[in-house]
Amino acid sequence: MSMLRMQETSEMAETSFDIVIIGSGPGGYVTAIRAAQLGFKTAIVERAYLGGICLNWGCIPTKALLRSAEIFHYMQHAKEFGLSAEKVGYDTSAIVKRSRAVSKRLNDGVGFLMKKNKVSVIWGEAFIDAPGKVTVKPSKSEAPKGALGPGSYQAKHIIIATGARPRVLPGIEPDKKLVWTYFEAMVPDRMPKSLLIIGSGAIGIEFASFYRTLGADVTVVEVLPQILPVEDAEIAAVARKSFEKQGIKILTNAKVTKLDKKSDNVIATIEEGGKSQTITSERVISAVGVVGNIENLGLEKLGVKTERDIIAVDQFNKTNVPGIYAIGDVSGPPMLAHKAEHEGVVCIEAIKGLHPHPMNKLMIPGCTYCSPQIASVGLTEQAAKEKKQDIRIGRFPFMANGKAIALGEEQGLVKVIFDSKTGQLLGAHMVGAEVTELIQGYVVAMNLETTEEELMRTVFPHPTLSEAMHEAVLNAYGRALNI
Amino acid sequence: MSEPITMPALSDTMNTGRLVKWVKKLGDAIKKGDTIAEVETDKAVMEVDAFHDGYLAGPLAPEGTEMPVGKVIGYIADSPGEAVAKGAQATPAAPKAAPPETVRAAGVPAQEDEDSKAAAAVVGKGAPAPAAKPPAAPAKTTDAPTAQSTSPQRGEVARSASLPAQSSSPLPAGEKSAPKAPGEEARTSHADRVSASPLARRLATDSGVDLAGIQGSGPHGRIVAADVEAAKSSKGVMAPAAAEVAAPTGHGMSDQQIRALYPDGSYEIVPHDSMRRIIAQRLVQSNLTIPHFYLTVDCDIGKLLAAREESNRTAPQDKDGKPIWKLSVNDFVIKALALALQRVPDANATWTESGMLKHRHSDVGVAVAIKGGLIAPLVRNAETKSLSVISNEMKELAARARARKLKSEEYLGGASAVSNLGMFAIKDFTAVINPPQATILAVGAGEERPIARSGKIEVATIMTVTLSCDHRVVDGVLGAQLIGAFKALIEQPVLLAV
Numbered sequence: 001m002s003m004l005r006m007q008e009t010s011e012m013a014e015t016s017f018d019i020v021i022i023g024s025g026p027g028g029y030v031t032a033i034r035a036a037q038l039g040f041k042t043a044i045v046e047r048a049y050l051g052g053i054c055l056n057w058g059c060i061p062t063k064a065l066l067r068s069a070e071i072f073h074y075m076q077h078a079k080e081f082g083l084s085a086e087k088v089g090y091d092t093s094a095i096v097k098r099s100r101a102v103s104k105r106l107n108d109g110v111g112f113l114m115k116k117n118k119v120s121v122i123w124g125e126a127f128i129d130a131p132g133k134v135t136v137k138p139s140k141s142e143a144p145k146g147a148l149g150p151g152s153y154q155a156k157h158i159i160i161a162t163g164a165r166p167r168v169l170p171g172i173e174p175d176k177k178l179v180w181t182y183f184e185a186m187v188p189d190r191m192p193k194s195l196l197i198i199g200s201g202a203i204g205i206e207f208a209s210f211y212r213t214l215g216a217d218v219t220v221v222e223v224l225p226q227i228l229p230v231e232d233a234e235i236a237a238v239a240r241k242s243f244e245k246q247g248i249k250i251l252t253n254a255k256v257t258k259l260d261k262k263s264d265n266v267i268a269t270i271e272e273g274g275k276s277q278t279i280t281s282e283r284v285i286s287a288v289g290v291v292g293n294i295e296n297l298g299l300e301k302l303g304v305k306t307e308r309d310i311i312a313v314d315q316f317n318k319t320n321v322p323g324i325y326a327i328g329d330v331s332g333p334p335m336l337a338h339k340a341e342h343e344g345v346v347c348i349e350a351i352k353g354l355h356p357h358p359m360n361k362l363m364i365p366g367c368t369y370c371s372p373q374i375a376s377v378g379l380t381e382q383a384a385k386e387k388k389q390d391i392r393i394g395r396f397p398f399m400a401n402g403k404a405i406a407l408g409e410e411q412g413l414v415k416v417i418f419d420s421k422t423g424q425l426l427g428a429h430m431v432g433a434e435v436t437e438l439i440q441g442y443v444v445a446m447n448l449e450t451t452e453e454e455l456m457r458t459v460f461p462h463p464t465l466s467e468a469m470h471e472a473v474l475n476a477y478g479r480a481l482n483i
Numbered sequence: 484m485s486e487p488i489t490m491p492a493l494s495d496t497m498n499t500g501r502l503v504k505w506v507k508k509l510g511d512a513i514k515k516g517d518t519i520a521e522v523e524t525d526k527a528v529m530e531v532d533a534f535h536d537g538y539l540a541g542p543l544a545p546e547g548t549e550m551p552v553g554k555v556i557g558y559i560a561d562s563p564g565e566a567v568a569k570g571a572q573a574t575p576a577a578p579k580a581a582p583p584e585t586v587r588a589a590g591v592p593a594q595e596d597e598d599s600k601a602a603a604a605v606v607g608k609g610a611p612a613p614a615a616k617p618p619a620a621p622a623k624t625t626d627a628p629t630a631q632s633t634s635p636q637r638g639e640v641a642r643s644a645s646l647p648a649q650s651s652s653p654l655p656a657g658e659k660s661a662p663k664a665p666g667e668e669a670r671t672s673h674a675d676r677v678s679a680s681p682l683a684r685r686l687a688t689d690s691g692v693d694l695a696g697i698q699g700s701g702p703h704g705r706i707v708a709a710d711v712e713a714a715k716s717s718k719g720v721m722a723p724a725a726a727e728v729a730a731p732t733g734h735g736m737s738d739q740q741i742r743a744l745y746p747d748g749s750y751e752i753v754p755h756d757s758m759r760r761i762i763a764q765r766l767v768q769s770n771l772t773i774p775h776f777y778l779t780v781d782c783d784i785g786k787l788l789a790a791r792e793e794s795n796r797t798a799p800q801d802k803d804g805k806p807i808w809k810l811s812v813n814d815f816v817i818k819a820l821a822l823a824l825q826r827v828p829d830a831n832a833t834w835t836e837s838g839m840l841k842h843r844h845s846d847v848g849v850a851v852a853i854k855g856g857l858i859a860p861l862v863r864n865a866e867t868k869s870l871s872v873i874s875n876e877m878k879e880l881a882a883r884a885r886a887r888k889l890k891s892e893e894y895l896g897g898a899s900a901v902s903n904l905g906m907f908a909i910k911d912f913t914a915v916i917n918p919p920q921a922t923i924l925a926v927g928a929g930e931e932r933p934i935a936r937s938g939k940i941e942v943a944t945i946m947t948v949t950l951s952c953d954h955r956v957v958d959g960v961l962g963a964q965l966i967g968a969f970k971a972l973i974e975q976p977v978l979l980a981v
Contacts, residue, residue: 357701424708449680
C-alpha cells in the first residue's frame with residue numbers, strides 16, 4: 001500500500017521531459033510512441049479526447065457510419081444477388097451508437113499504447129510560456145485514470161500537434177442545431193429528410209454519401225467548378241456521375257450567400273452562374289474546410305511564425321523558434337491523419353539526429369470513403385500539365401475487370417500518369433469499390449521509385465480489382481490486355 | 484556452379500578497396516580459408532580469404548584496380564574446367580554479392596619493401612640524429628587491420644562517430660556531408676551491389692552518370708533519383724575519376740586545368756592510393772584548421788652522444804651475443820619529449836570544442852616513413868619507459884608500420900609527435916601537426932658547429948629542433964616552456980635516466 005503510494009507520488013512529481021507533445025491526435029500520439037522508442041522521456045498533453053479528432057470525431061467514426069450505410073445499400077439490392085431481404089430498415093440511434101462504440105474502443109487503445117510505451121499523459125490545456133516550458137491549465141473534460149494534472153512542465157523539445165477544427169464562413173456559422181459541422185453530422189438523433197451540404201471535399205462528400213444512402217434528399221454545393229477539387233478532374237467527373245445517379249443533387253460554381261433559419265429548416269440562397277435560387281432543407285452541413293488550432297498556445301508572444309491559420313515549419317517541422325516544432329494539420333496541408341503521423345516520425349527522428357529524409361508531400365495518398373470510393377496519390381493530369389511535364393496516361397475501367405463484375409461493382413476507373421521520358425509514376429487516381437485499399441500498391445511503387453517496367457513485370461493476383469491497376473499501367477504503354 | 488568473390492568491407496568506413504594482387508592464379512585449387520587476394524584499404528593491406536573450397540575462376544578483376552565494396556572481383560568455381568571456362572568469358576557477371584560475413588580478412592604485410600632505406604631511418608644507423616620523413620600520420624577511423632569483415636554498422640552509434648577523419652569515399656566533400664537516414668538505419672555503403680532504385684538507374688543511364696560514383700542517400704545507402712539528379716547537376720565532378728578534384732586536397736584548380744599547364748606526354752599519371760589521399764586530406768585539414776606557430780632552439784647534444792655511445796658499448800648481450808639494446812638519438816628525443824610534456828602538463832593536451840583534454844600520460848607519436856607515405860605509431864606512456872624499452876618498442880612498431888600491420892589504436896591519439904629528418908642532413912625544418920595532437924617536434928641533424936661560449940668560439944654538436952604548436956592549446960610562453968624543458972632534458976641526458 002505504501003509502496004503504491006510512493007509510486008503515485010513519484011509519478012505526480014514528474015514534471016520534466018525530453019519531449020512534450022501538445023495534442024494526442026494521430027500525429028501526436030504516434031510521435032509520442034516513436035519518441036519513446038527512441039529513448040526520449042515523453043509526455044503528451046490532451047484536453048479532450050485521446051486520439052484527437054481522427055479517432056473520436058473524424059476518420060474512424062465516419063467509417064463506421066459509412067459501413068452501416070454500405071450494408072444497408074447491399075441489403076436493398078439483395079435481389080440482384082439472388083437474395084431476399086424483406087423490410088430492410090435502420091435505426092439511426094443504433095448506427096450512431098455503433099459508431100461511438102468504435103471510437104471509444106480506439107480511444108481506449110490510445111490510452112493503452114501510451115501506458116505501454118511509458119508516455120505520460122498530461123490532462124489539460126497547454127500553454128507554452130517559453131521554449132522548454134509548458135503550463136497546463138485545467139480542461140473541461142474529465143481526465144482519464146493515471147493522467148498527470150495541470151501544472152508547470154519542462155521539455156527540451158515541444159511539439160505542437162493541436163490539429164484543426166471546422167472553418168467557419170461568415171453567414172453560414174454553424175449553430176449545432178440547424179447548421180451542423182462534422183461533429184453534429186456524426187451523431188444525428190434522426191435522419192433529416194433533406195440536407196444541404198456546403199463544400200464537396202472529402203468530408204462533405206462522405207456525409208453526402210452516408211445521408212443519401214440512408215434516404216435523405218441531399219444537395220451538395222461547391223464553389224469551384226469541380227467536386228472533390230483536389231482530385232483528378234476525370235476521376236471527379238466519374239464520381240459525380242455516379243453520385244447524381246444515386247440522386248445526390250450537385251451544384252458546382254455555386255455559392256451559398258444566405259441562410260435563412262426557420263424553426264426546423266433552413267432556406268439557403270444559392271448563386272450559380274449569375275442566377276439565384278433558394279433551397280429549403282431540414283439541416284445544413286458546413287464542410288468548407290478546416291483551420292489549424294493555433295490559438296491560446298502562446299505562439300504570438302513566443303514569436304512563432306504563423307501563416308494565415310497554420311504554423312510555419314521547415315521540412316523537419318521546426319518552427320522559427322528553436323525547441324518548438326509543429327506537425328500535422330496545424331502545420332499545414334494536406335490535412336490528413338497519415339500525413340500527421342509520418343511528419344511526426346520524421347520530426348522526432350530529426351530531433352534524435354537520425355537524419356531522416358523529409359516527407360515528400362507528392363507521395364501522400366488521399367482517400368474518400370464515399371460510394372464509389374476515391375483514392376489518389378501524386379500529380380493529377382492537370383497538375384502534371386501545368387508543370388509542363390511530358391506525360392503518358394493509362395486508364396482501365398472496372399467494367400473490364402472480372403472481379404469487379406463478379407462483385408457487382410462495375411463503376412470504377414483506374415488512371416495512371418507516367419513521365420514519358422523517365423517512366424516515373426507521377427500519379428495514380430482511382431474511383432470504384434475498395435480503391436482506398438488498392439492505392440497503397442501505387443504508393444509503395446512510387447516510394448521505391450519504380451518505373452513502368454517494374455509495374456508491368458509485377459504479377460498481380462487474379463481475380464482481383466488490383467488487376468485493373470496493372471492493366472492501367474499496360475494501357476499507358478499501349479499494352480493493355482483485357483480491353 | 485560458382486560463387487562470386489566480392490570486395491569485402493574491411494572496416495566501417497571502407498567504401499572502396501584496391502585489389503593489390505591475386506595470391507592465387509586462375510584455375511588454382513582453393514581451400515576454405517586460403518588467402519586468395521590482397522586488398523588495400525585506406526590504411527592497411529588485408530588478405531581476402533576463401534570462404535569455401537573450389538577453383539579460382541574468372542573473370543578476375545585486374546590487379547591494381549580500385550573497386551567499391553561489394554563489387555564482384557572473381558569467382559570460386561566447383562570444378563577446374565568450369566573455372567577455366569569462366570575465365571574465358573569476357574564480360575563480368577552480374578555483381579551478385581556474397582554476404583560480407585562470408586569473406587574473412589586478416590592483416591597482412593604489404594608488398595615487399597625493397598626501398599626501405601627511408602623507413603629504416605627511424606631506428607637510426609649511427610648517425611647523430613636518425614630521421615624519419617615529415618609527419619602526418621593519417622588518422623583514419625578504420626580498425627581494418629584487425630577487423631573481421633563487418634557488415635555496415637547500424638544505429639545511432641555509427642552515425643555519431645565523431646572522429647574528424649575524412650571519408651575515403653570518392654565523393655566530393657560537402658556534396659553529401661550530412662548523410663541522411665530514415666529510422667535508425669545508418670547509411671553506410673552496403674556490401675552488396677550498387678543499390679539503386681529503378682528510376683535512379685534509368686536516369687543514370689539516360690544522362691550517362693556512373694552510379695558507382697554516387698553515394699546513395701536512400702535506405703541502406705540505396706541510390707535514389709534525387710542522388711542521380713544531384714550528380715547530374717555536377718556532372719564530371721562526380722565521375723569517380725574526377726572526384727578527387729573536389730576533395731579537400733585541391734587547390735582551386737581542376738585536374739584538367741592543372742594538366743593543361745604541362746605538355747602532353749611530359750608526365751605520367753600515377754593514381755593515388757588511399758593512404759596518399761588520406762595524407763593529403765589530413766594535412767590540408769590540419770593546416771587549414773589548426774593555427775600553427777613555430778619555436779626553434781639549438782640543443783647541444785654532446786653529452787647525449789657520449790651517453791648513447793657509452794650505453795650501447797656496455798649493453799648486455801643476449802645468448803646469440805647480440806646487444807639487447809642499441810639506442811638511437813631518436814629514442815633519447817622521444818623520452819625527452821615525453822618527460823618535457825610531464826614537466827609542462829598544460830602543453831600535454833588536446834583541443835576539443837567542449838573542453839581541453841589534458842592528458843595524464845605522454846603518448847608520443849613517431850613519424851615512420853613507409854613506401855608511398857608515412858604513419859606515426861605512438862609510444863604510449865613514454866614517460867614511464869626506459870630508453871631501452873622505448874628503443875625496442877620503436878623498432879618493433881616501425882617494422883610493423885612498414886608492413887602496414889599497425890592497428891588503428893596504435894597510431895590514433897597522442898598529444899605530441901616527433902619527426903626526425905636528421906639522417907638526411909636537414910638542418911632544421913617545420914612539421915605539420917597531426918590532429919588531434921597539439922604539438923610536433925621537428926628534429927634536424929646533429930652536426931658540429933662553432934658556438935660562442937663564455938666569449939670563446941668552441942665546437943659543439945648541435946641539433947636544431949622546431950616545435951610546431953596548436954595555438955588553440957599551446958600559447959607562446961607555454962610552447963617555450965615545453966621546448967625549454969625538452970632542451971634541458973636532452974642536453975643533460977642523465978636526467979632521462981632518473
